[in-house]
Amino acid sequence: LTTVESLRNEGLLTSPVIFMSIRGDFDIRLQAVRIGCEEYLVKPLDLAELVDILYRVTGQTGEEAYRVLVVDDSPSAAAFNAALLNEAGLVTVVVNDPYAVMAPIRELRPDVILMDIQMPECSGFELAQVIRHDREFVHTPIMFLSGADIEDGWIKFAQSGGDDFLRKGISPNELVISVISRAKRARDLNSTNLRLKESEALYRAVTRTAPEAIITADDEKRIIHWNDGAENLFGYDASETFGKSLSFIISEKHQDMTAKSSELVEISVPQKDGEDILCDVSLTNW
Numbered sequence: 001l002t003t004v005e006s007l008r009n010e011g012l013l014t015s016p017v018i019f020m021s022i023r024g025d026f027d028i029r030l031q032a033v034r035i036g037c038e039e040y041l042v043k044p045l046d047l048a049e050l051v052d053i054l055y056r057v058t059g060q061t062g063e064e065a066y067r068v069l070v071v072d073d074s075p076s077a078a079a080f081n082a083a084l085l086n087e088a089g090l091v092t093v094v095v096n097d098p099y100a101v102m103a104p105i106r107e108l109r110p111d112v113i114l115m116d117i118q119m120p121e122c123s124g125f126e127l128a129q130v131i132r133h134d135r136e137f138v139h140t141p142i143m144f145l146s147g148a149d150i151e152d153g154w155i156k157f158a159q160s161g162g163d164d165f166l167r168k169g170i171s172p173n174e175l176v177i178s179v180i181s182r183a184k185r186a187r188d189l190n191s192t193n194l195r196l197k198e199s200e201a202l203y204r205a206v207t208r209t210a211p212e213a214i215i216t217a218d219d220e221k222r223i224i225h226w227n228d229g230a231e232n233l234f235g236y237d238a239s240e241t242f243g244k245s246l247s248f249i250i251s252e253k254h255q256d257m258t259a260k261s262s263e264l265v266e267i268s269v270p271q272k273d274g275e276d277i278l279c280d281v282s283l284t285n286w
Contacts (some may be wrong), residue, residue, distance in 0.1 A: 016038040020043060021042060023042070039053050065089055066111045067112075068110055069101075070082050072095075073098070073120060075096050085179060093108050093110075102130075112141045113140060115127065115144055117144050118146065118147070128162060132161045141164070141183070142160075143163060147168035147169070208227050213229040213233040213234070214227045214230065215246070221245055223244050234271050235273060251267070251268035
């Protein structure tokens with residue numbers, strides 16, 4: 001950290017910096033932020049995540065330009081803001097009629113919606129709630145623009161699910177930077193969610209066809225996943241077990257047992273036909 005800070009101060013280091021450390025505490029992360037690091041990773045590393053970060057900070061992601069939907073009943077104000085964003089390299093679509101907003105949203109799938117608040121017949125706050133009712137766009141950032149103080153504005157802003165509240169008249173540079181920053185965070189979040197969904201899909205595909213019984217439960221030990229191997233062993237199909245407590249397949253004498261994470265233990269389990277059998281079981285995070 002000290003070396004990087006010195007090189008930054010001397011103007012000898014201008015490239016992006018990624019820190020990798022066994023430490024993940026707040027203090028070290030704060031120091032890294034203060035000297036201008038782009039990313040901070042804690043070992044052991046997730047290689048897929050590291051590759052994504054390297055592509056992103058080196059500008060080799062091949063990502064499309066950020067997409068912004070500008071919603072404003074004033075054609076001149078909307079055109080002005082769209083021109084600023086287009087000049088910065090963002091793809092911008094303008095909607096002047098709030099009643100016609102859903103079709104452009106579905107077509108553009110914006111990274112950010114930049115929306116006027118004071119519009120006749122349908123306020124920006126109301127329109128935001130309508131958009132949020134569509135589950136596809138519940139996480140799409142909405143940035144409100146207002147030219148005047150609005151009574152209870154912050155309450156309505158929070159209730160409508162807004163992400164930013166900007167005053168009309170801010171500098172063009174501030175507007176552009178605010179929109180780009182919000183769009184970047186949205187893309188990063190979507191990328192993370194996609195990786196998680198892909199990992200979950202792979203896990204389910206592997207466990208579903210595994211010959212061993214693999215059962216997943218939530219924090220309350222209620223069953224949320226029951227694979228084919230479990231069906232073969234216990235005699236219950238998945239529909240009969242979902243939401244039930246794990247205790248229903250564990251014999252009474254083993255109900256209060258404890259085990260270390262991934263420790264293999266021998267326990268007695270009852271099958272659907274009532275017969276008890278002995279099984280070697282790995283109780284991860286039991």
